Amino acid sequence: MVRVRFAPSPTGYLHIGSARTALFNWLYARKLGGRFLLRIEDTDQQRSTEASTRSILEGLEWLGLDYDGEIVFQSxxxxxxxxxxxxxxxxxxxxxxxxxxxxxxxxxxxxxxxxxxxxxxxxxxxxxxxxxxxxxxxxxxxxxxxxxxxxxxxxxxxxxxxxxxxxxxxxxxxxxxxxxxxxxxxxxxxxLYNLSVVVDDVNMQITHVIRGQDHLTNTHKQALIYAALGARLPQFAHLPLILAPNKAKLSKRKHGEVVSLTTYRDRGFVPAAFRNFLALLGWSTGDEQEIMSLEELTRRFSLEAIVRANAVFNFSESDPRQWTDPKALWMNAEYIRTLPFAELLPMVRSELVAQRLWKQEYETTEREWFERTINLVRQRFHTLRDFSQQGRAYFADDFSMDEAAVQKNLRREPRLKELLPALATKLETVEPFTAETSEATLRAFVEETGVKSGLLINASRTALTGQAVGPSMFEVFEAVGRERSVKRLRDAVALI
RNA sequence: GGCGCAUUGGUGCAGCGGUCAGCACGCAGCCCUCUCAAGGCUGAGACACGAGUUCGAUUCUCGUAUGCGCUACCA
The missing domain is CATH 3.90.800.10 (Glutamyl-tRNA Synthetase; Domain 3)
Structure with a gap:
């Protein structure tokens, strides 16, 4: 039976390179019906910390990688x-x-x-x-x-x-x-390290050692130890390294939080998305498919398809929009907009809970509204954080007004002082209040007043959400609801 | 210094002797449009270099260059 292990040193956060090593080991074990064991290499007393061990365990859990048996502490x-x-x-x-x-x-x-x-x-x-x-x-x-x-x-x-x-x-x-x-x-x-790994791997009956390429040349030394011990050599599989944009080793000291797995959790990544992205660093299916569930990754994984060249993790310290690899960001957005609602819900919930925007009703009496609203806004979100940031106006009244949006959509046209309240009054009596009826009302109002529809639409968007961008305005009217829409249209006058 | 590994557009990957060198992200343009996304279409952009082998090399071999790794009573 296949037995693999993930053997991190508990010195600091879980590095994304280690996370990928863990993933590949896990995929290999699960594909072959083998065991995925965890060994904490805490022999360096000075540098090992319990906090680090905890963060490693949290990281694995976040990625959905469960391990078999008891954790082995090397010390x-x-x-x-x-x-x-x-x-x-x-x-x-x-x-x-x-x-x-x-x-x-x-x-x-x-x-x-x-x-x-x-x-x-x-x-x-x-x-x-x-x-x-x-x-x-x-x-x-x-x-x-x-x-x-x-x-x-x-x-x-x-x-x-x-x-x-x-x-x-x-x-x-x-x-x-x-x-x-x-x-x-x-x-x-x-x-010393080389002895400890070999003895532990022998004792744990490890059949396949899947680890970073930085161990490739030292493997000869370990092979010698296996031989001296009279133990059978496991199958080795070394993984290419993940490098920084300047092709240097990715390190916390030099590159900061981008290398830490917890960063991705904290900044609103969907675990499945980051896992998917990680899987594609140094491995591919050979065909064109890139979006893969854990099950699919497991089914398609093979050591033979691992690439030999090191991969560059592409991010830019100077550009906040590319704080991590743009493809990872894209993939996260892809997951956010396509995940079945039921799978997305728990993640959105915890984000809203953390920001004190969550209401129990979202799962009971307002469930339908909540689901429609999430489905509306998630189309253009990139991280889970967006639900509480850009999406705040849908769940709370104390959202902030984007100054540039106010300038562009409200302040530029003084007539909006009269138009917005007038539109509010029209909308107040519309029944039912939906995307269709609000659109009909606004279009009729446009006919009546002779202004451009874009003027009112964009002004409404900023009045209702504080932003210059967002979903189709009529869907926004429906999501925000009559009462809040009317109030926000009237309140906006103060900003003009 | 020695040894090892690698080298396809900016990035991640396909390719495994004959391809208009393919896909994805990113970038640019167009379409759609109430904005921004999404989506659709189009475009710019790569086989590190030099020798061989071969009718023919991105693909095989050797060399050079570059990068990375290891080299420790660190892990």
């Missing part, structure tokens, strides 16, 4: 990891390195790595030159027993090549000569 397994390392020492597959720990400042690691590599190369230093590599086990045991600190390193063979088949990137090969005797256990006894 709980470190005794296992340590035992595994020591067992490898006993078996001669790893050795204790008594070299004192080299201190390196975090800030310069990258540079130090490059410098050391250059130095080693020029000195012809090979990766098997550690003086403790061939220390007899007995002496090693004695020194350890005497309390001398040591790190544990894997013994990598002198000759040969490491191979594995990646489901996305194909056959991968690397010479052992390029791989150092990697540290499994730090001198303070803490297991």
């Amino acid at each position: 709980a397994n470190s005794p296992d990891h340590r035992a595994a390392a020591l067992r490898l020492v006993e078996e001669g597959k790893a050795y204790r390195d008594f070299t004192p720990k080299e201190e390196r400042s975090d800030a310069n690691v990258k540079r130090e790595i490059v410098e050391r590599a250059r130095r080693d190369a020029s000195e012809g230093q090979d990766h098997r030159s550690n003086p403790y590599r061939d220390l007899p086990l007995e002496e090693s045991n004695n020194r350890a027993a005497a309390g001398e600190p040591f790190a544990v390193r894997l013994k990598v063979a002198h000759e040969g090549r490491s191979h594995f088949e990646d489901a996305v990137y194909g056959a991968q090969e690397r010479s052992y000569a390029e791989i150092e005797d990697l540290v499994l256990l730090r001198s303070d006894g803490h297991p």
Whole structure:
């Protein structure tokens, strides 16, 4: 049976790249009737937080990705990891390195790595030159027993090549000569990442490791650990990375909240829309279909169709209208306008509740009106927030007047001072008060007064909604209702 | 520095030896129209470069360039 896992570090918010990794793992598991497990890699005590773990769980839930079994907290397994390392020492597959720990400042690691590599190369230093590599086990045991600190390193063979088949990137090969005797256990006894992942993946019986491409080359090291442990290698599938517009790594420090999944929830994304968008970053069906439900994504998903090139997440810090990828925004609007009302309702409700615009009647006596109104306004909304922002005038009387709209549609024509109240009076007696009858009334009024219909229509729009744009005005009359329409037409005079 | 991976319009993807190089988002124009959307139509816009292989390369091979990743007693 297929068993996959999503293994985030709980350091900060859930990154959209991680979210996509989770999605792909989930899709793969669900497609094959397998298990989708969750492992929190909280071994970095300094940086891991409970709040972060919570936000990861919330994020998964928001995306609709449920996990199987209990959450595994990696820190709980470190005794296992340590035992595994020591067992490898006993078996001669790893050795204790008594070299004192080299201190390196975090800030310069990258540079130090490059410098050391250059130095080693020029000195012809090979990766098997550690003086403790061939220390007899007995002496090693004695020194350890005497309390001398040591790190544990894997013994990598002198000759040969490491191979594995990646489901996305194909056959991968690397010479052992390029791989150092990697540290499994730090001198303070803490297991290192590569060891921990492998031991946990073995224990969790993971069959497919689907993760970011940044792990591709390190997979050879992990393959060595699998071999030393005598465990079967899982199938690997590495995913292309999601990059910022300047093709750099997407990071919170540099790019801010666009990379955080919670941002999308908070800014009014429909989960299905964002999920759909994420699925299309680095994967496609091969045909022209882009809008897909979770069921459809599951049915059509395959590792073979994953793209190898990194994807650029296209947004613009300077343009608020493109605060995130325009296609994601488009897709969200697409979902908002096409989702069955019943599916949209809970999301609209919570938005209105949050903004104190919700009335219980919307689900009882005013249900019909509410549904018609939502269906009317959602046609031009992009996020769920719009229901309480641009849509406020439909649900409350204390909406704001857009100054530009007032200028353009009301103030430019002084005659509106008389026209609007007169129109209000006409509308007051119309029965029933619908889009059709309000239109007939307004058209008749136009005939009578000889003004242009557009003048009254646009003025009415601003009077009733505070805006210059919106749905067909006669539908707006009906949605706002007679009483409020009449009042707003009369109140608008004060603004002219 | 070494190793690895990648390279189709601004972005996301199709293409898998012969296509007018396709779709979506975005952009521009037109239609529709009471505004703005939606919708319809039209348009601008790409195979990184150089060698090979081949009757023929976007597609296969090699090289170059560029980008990204890894390289640590970080994860």
